[in-house]
Amino acid sequence: EDQVTQSPEALRLQEGESSSLNCSYTVSGLRGLFWYRQDPGKGPEFLFTLYSAGEEKEKERLKATLTKKESFLHITAPKPEDSATYLCAVYRRNTDKLIFGTGTRLQVFP
Amino acid sequence: DAGVIQSPRHEVTEMGQEVTLRCKPISGHNSLFWYRQTMMRGLELLIYFNNNVPIDDSGMPEDRFSAKMPNASFSTLKIQPSEPRDSAVYFCASSWTYTQYFGPGTRLTVL
Numbered sequence: 001e002d003q004v005t006q007s008p009e010a011l012r013l014q015e016g017e018s019s020s021l022n023c024s025y026t027v028s029g030l031r032g033l034f035w036y037r038q039d040p041g042k043g044p045e046f047l048f049t050l051y052s053a054g055e056e057k058e059k060e061r062l063k064a065t066l067t068k069k070e071s072f073l074h075i076t077a078p079k080p081e082d083s084a085t086y087l088c089a090v091y092r093r094n095t096d097k098l099i100f101g102t103g104t105r106l107q108v109f110p
Numbered sequence: 111d112a113g114v115i116q117s118p119r120h121e122v123t124e125m126g127q128e129v130t131l132r133c134k135p136i137s138g139h140n141s142l143f144w145y146r147q148t149m150m151r152g153l154e155l156l157i158y159f160n161n162n163v164p165i166d167d168s169g170m171p172e173d174r175f176s177a178k179m180p181n182a183s184f185s186t187l188k189i190q191p192s193e194p195r196d197s198a199v200y201f202c203a204s205s206w207t208y209t210q211y212f213g214p215g216t217r218l219t220v221l
Contacts, residue, residue: 034209034210042214042215043201044201096166098143098155100153102152
């Protein structure tokens with residue numbers, strides 16, 4: 001069965017304290033792995049798509065990486081405005097459906 | 111460029127009433143998805159359309175739920191009759207390729 005597991009469930013960081021979020025997946029035939037950011041009361045906002053092991057994408061303080069079993073979202077020198085829930089999702093081949101993890105709730109304190 | 115538009119943003123209704131949620135996808139997108147988000151179950155796909163045709167409704171919880179897409183710029187999700195356990199945030203998303211873009215959601219409360 002296709003599965004996406006994110007860890008930790010919640011993460012509290014001091015401003016400037018770098019860390020990583022994990023997304024491990026089990027899917028038969030990965031078509032793509034997606035990272036979204038969700039702020040309270042809003043819909044998920046697209047961040048990155050990764051298609052193959054070894055691929056990396058960067059955006060400001062965020063960097064996403066992909067292996068054959070997991071993806072990491074690295075946050076370098078975070079700021080309070082990076083506080084949000086980060087969601088990981090996978091697309092399986094021969095389907096148009098995204099399977100979402102339950103997210104990591106990140107809080108960055110000044 | 112307008113993103114996905116959903117209405118209403120908040121809906122409070124009483125058990126047994128009919129509820130209709132509305133979605134306008136991004137112009138040019140050919141796939142539309144309806145999701146439900148709760149604290150307990152996270153984001154769940156209810157149904158999706160491709161070129162206005164329902165492709166997979168296996169996530170629709172019961173016959174009380176129905177969805178339509180009469181044209182490329184409009185879709186509805188209807189719950190009749192509504193129950194308290196339907197309380198959740200309902201999201202609509204649209205896509206052209208693989209990347210789905212989400213609307214702001216409708217927070218539904220069934221009393």
